[in-house]
């Protein structure tokens with residue numbers, strides 16, 4: 001088969017991509033640790049089980065790569081996968097990477113460099129997801145339960161992007177491996193406008209009528225919150241440190257890449273908030 005292996009195919013970005021590719025008539029293989037028996041396109045795939053990698057890759061010529069989640073060190077698992085993809089002649093890999101990568105995240109930097117180095121392979125540097133404001137993401141869950149965002153990002157802004165726009169950009173690059181200038185290996189993907197947490201909270205409040213307050217905390221406290229939610233100490237420190245970068249203004253950027261690739265402007269935060277307004281209805285206990 002020629003077609004696209006979508007890793008993270010059951011996740012937010014991957015599932016939106018699968019829908020778009022299917023809509024364009026592109027054959028897909030939907031990778032998941034729990035391949036559903038009802039989906040003829042499903043393939044069992046587990047980053048932790050390298051035996052599943054060649055089976056998932058066999059016969060496809062394009063890959064959407066969602067690296068292993070919840071780790072600061074993806075390369076031990078992804079490196080051999082990329083070796084295999086290269087050996088099997090995969091023409092295009094589109095990596096879902098992040099706009100902010102700390103200089104200390106050597107493994108993530110190595111992964112992006114590895115993808116970028118290969119002709120036809122592309123890195124998407126995605127800004128913060130609008131969907132972080134929805135449950136079950138911890139930010140969204142806290143808004144739903146307590147009407148509150150706790151952040152160490154100060155009034156730093158982020159070019160929040162709807163994951164459906166990431167999927168749309170990826171689908172253009174994956175539907176036809178000839179698309180995209182051969183020398184462009186890297187796309188910064190953002191929404192149309194950078195917003196602070198305070199500005200995003202005000203938009204949610206305006207669309208829902210529910211007050212959402214922003215409480216400033218330190219990076220150490222944020223890391224402790226992530227650890228308390230079950231995240232490993234190392235990964236909790238890494239994701240809390242992203243807020244230092246936001247506070248320093250490093251996420252305060254927007255690009256035209258979604259429009260350039262898809263021909264449509266990316267969704268605004270206000271449109272996103274309008275669409276999901278009912279999901280922020282309260283429902284939790286008042287204690288914290």
Ligand SMILES: NC(=O)c1ccc[n+]([C@@H]2O[C@H](COP(=O)([O-])OP(=O)(O)OC[C@H]3O[C@@H](n4cnc5c(N)ncnc54)[C@H](OP(=O)(O)O)[C@@H]3O)[C@@H](O)[C@H]2O)c1
Nearest residue numbers: 008009010011012013032033045046047098126127128129
């Ligand atoms: N949130 C942000 O603001 C942001 C910004 C930039 C980049 N990113 C990146 O976006 C990625 C997450 O994308 P998303 O939010 O679309 O995903 P998601 O909704 O969190 O879903 C995670 C996906 O990964 C799969 N998965 C989890 N563990 C796996 C394993 N051991 N082996 C194989 N598959 C596994 C899950 O599939 P099954 O459970 O079905 O196996 C699921 O499809 C992360 O790499 C993150 O760094 C996030």
